[in-house]
Amino acid sequence: MYMKRKIDAYLDNWKNDPERKPLIIKGSRQIGKTESIRHFAKANYYSVIEINFVEEPKYKMIIENGYTVDDLIRNISRIDPSKQFAEGRTLIFFDDIQAFPDIATSLKFFRLDGRFDVICSGSMLGINYRRITSNSVGSKTDYQMHSLDFEEFLWAKGYDSGYVDEMLVHMTKLEPFSNLDTSIWHSLFLDYCILGGMPEIVRGYIEKDTFEGSLELQRQYIIDYKDDVRKYAEGLDQTRIINVFNSITPQLAKENKKFQFSKVSSGARSKDYAGCIEWLSDAGIINICHCLNFPELPLKGNIDTGKFKLYYSDSGLLVASLDDEAQDDLRARKNLGVYKGALYENIVGEAIVKSGGDLYYYKREDSTLEEDFFMRTSNALVPVEVKSTNGRSKSLRTLIESDRYPDIKFGIKLTSGNIGFADNIYTFPYYCAFLMKRFLRYISNE
16 A cells, blocks of 8 residues: 655656756655655656665675766676666666765766666665765755655545645634534544654554554664664764653653753763764754744744754654553543643644744743744744643733734644634644644735
8 A cells, every 4th residue: 555645746746857856865764765766666667776775785886987877887787687777768766875875976977967867765864964965966856755744644544635725724714623624633633643654654554444553663663763873873972862862752741841961861961962962863863943042033043052852753753752651541541641742742843844844942031931833934933832731822922912023923823722813823723733834825925
């Protein structure tokens, strides 16, 4: 069973571009990169040359005579004479190139030659990406892939794009969802929160119509990520990276979610963990939410580098890291307990990143003013508050109403309730988080 992904449309557009360059698809392990590339290749090419540098390290020898296309094809065919190189009808797929970043040097030659299309991919590309980029500057196009977002999850459940379009119409027209719609979307969203977006887990849930085996797979992914630390974290303290990873869940459970190194290890300081956070981010395992110096535009360059929150790149990792008692509460009684705020914040942060945004928050030191996330339109800064309870949004109101923050004209509040609008605050259900960027684009155009 192939599940429709957003990269499908991107790959079709790439193929139809006469000026296309070799493509590098980035993303963490097990998010479906290879499956999507194979699905696309089967439908569009007469011949597909797939080379995996982890499973078949012998192919690292193909550059021994140089990087020209003729040299590479000659050496590939020498290793496997059955491979067919039909000009204009062949895709060369270099997989797991993190194990052989030197192959990126060949992309400039494929770009100039033009006879064959090339796609590269790998599960830990972020770690070696500076080297890959320097070897292929100007000769490639990058695409960042993620695990399934809620829209892709809905597709997998049989809800086509028409349903998503209808959800967006409700948001733009401020029309509350019916009780039936609310019940359906909320139930599916909770399932998505529990499962996360890893394709193998979602596929099992769809095919069996149960959660059977999902927790075991989620926990195996955590083991695999820690194995990746031991395998790829060269020149860094691997134990410290794993300690940071292990500390994310308990720190998210606290009211103050700012990441504190002192909670990782007694007496720990930020300089002791230089590079650890960046490594986990480059590996695609976590999303970093930076603290703004002041809530104003522009966002980049306006951050306090010493303050940040850490979220998992996929909520399934957060769920898998919960203790057994919390698992029982979550799965048997749908009670998130102390992790409720953490899970919903993680999901919203994940939705922002998967829609192409970066993560920012704000905490004013001399008051209780704090805001979970910020997005933007062409001319406005938009605070986003994630409410795990139905309490008042004091900070959100202050940011909108105070003259101190002229870039902020309105805000968004995500809750367990329905659609609403009052005091320049748009209220949407959690399950609409993946549509926020499209909603803001609509607001900006209007």
